[in-house]
Amino acid sequence: MSTVADVTAFDVSLPADHPGAHDPAYRARRDTIARVGAAYRRGDPIPDVEYTDEEHAVWARVQAELGALHRTHACRAYLRGSDALVLPTDRVPQLREVDERVHALTGFHIDPVPGLVDTRTFYGALAERRFLATQYIRHHSVPHYTPEPDIIHEIIGHANMLADPELADLYEAAGHASQRARTPEALEFFSRVFWFTLEFGVVTEDGWPRAFGAGILSSFGEIHTYADPLLVTHRPFDLAAMGSHDYDITQYQPVLFRADSTERLLADLHAFFADFDDETPERISR
Structure with a gap:
């Protein structure tokens, strides 16, 4: 089995306002963990990361708190995937083991990357039933927040969704x-x-708003605010409106689009994805 020490160095650039920007130990960890994604080539075994006790503790805290919240706030499709995947509660999972389990359930692979990838590469991989995931974990000082996707977002948010066959097919579409x-x-x-559905989608189940998107389901803060009418406006599910609505990734989302049901969201999104081309924005916005 390969480990992170087997691959070459990789330096991660963090903005000045990042929680770990001025923590030399965290920056060194980010560089070390990024080596896995930088060296990985499709078809190779995914190297393990030797996570620290502090990193395991961050995972365990967030996983426990989100797991309890999911039982109240998550949509049923997400819970099906979560119940099938069965992520560890006491340690950061290795991407290798998550990849093996998700692939056995739905045929999706989880491939490591050192950090954010360009938009076309990320979305294009989904067409091959591959999800590109980071492996680092957020700074220990802010366990409920990350300014960029980390393994908590990738695995608790997206991998749990990819473990459900219906949702996995939607990602591929x-x-x-x-x-x-x-x-x-x-x-x-x-x-x-994509942002207002697979990342920040909301659906109605049993008369109540439930979180559908990975961005809500992996965020302690978002899952506490997404259904609060004093903090968030729920607009009707409208693909044309979503496609033209601006959003800010650095703050909790003040506007979300809510589908009448998960079935309605899935049907409308599949139809949208099946027919999408360069003329679609103008066609559906008339």
Whole structure:
């Protein structure tokens, strides 16, 4: 089995306002963990990361708190995936073991990357039933917050969804749709729809709003605010409105789009993804 020490160095750049930007030990850990994604080549065994006790403690705290909240706030499709995947509660899972389990359940692979990848690469991988995931974990001083996707977001948010066959098929459909977006404008429209559904979607179940998107389901803060009418406005599920609505990734989302049911969301999104091309934004916005 390969380990992170077997691969070459990789330096991560963090913005000045990042929680770990001025912590030399954290920056060194980020560089070390990023080596796995930088060296990985498809088909190779995924090298393990030797996580520290502090990193395991961050995972255990967030997993325990989110797990309890999911039973009240998560939609049923997400809970099906979570119950099938069965993530560890006391330690950071190795991407290798998550990949093996998700692939056995739905045929999706989880591939490591050192950090954020360009939009077309990320979405295009979904068409091949591959999800590109980071392996680092957020700074210990802010266990409930990360300014960028970390392994908590990737695995608790997305991998649990990818463990459900219906949701996994939706991710693949999204990937194929993105490949038909030839212009930057069409890709941006598609990305916004993805954001307000697979990342920050809300559905009605049993008369109550439930979290559908991975961005809500992996965020302690978002899951406490997404259904609060004093903090968040729920608009009707409208693909044209989603595709033209701006959002800020650095703050809790003040506007979300809520579907009448998970079945409605899945049907409408599959139809949207199946027909998506460069003319779609103008066609559905008329």
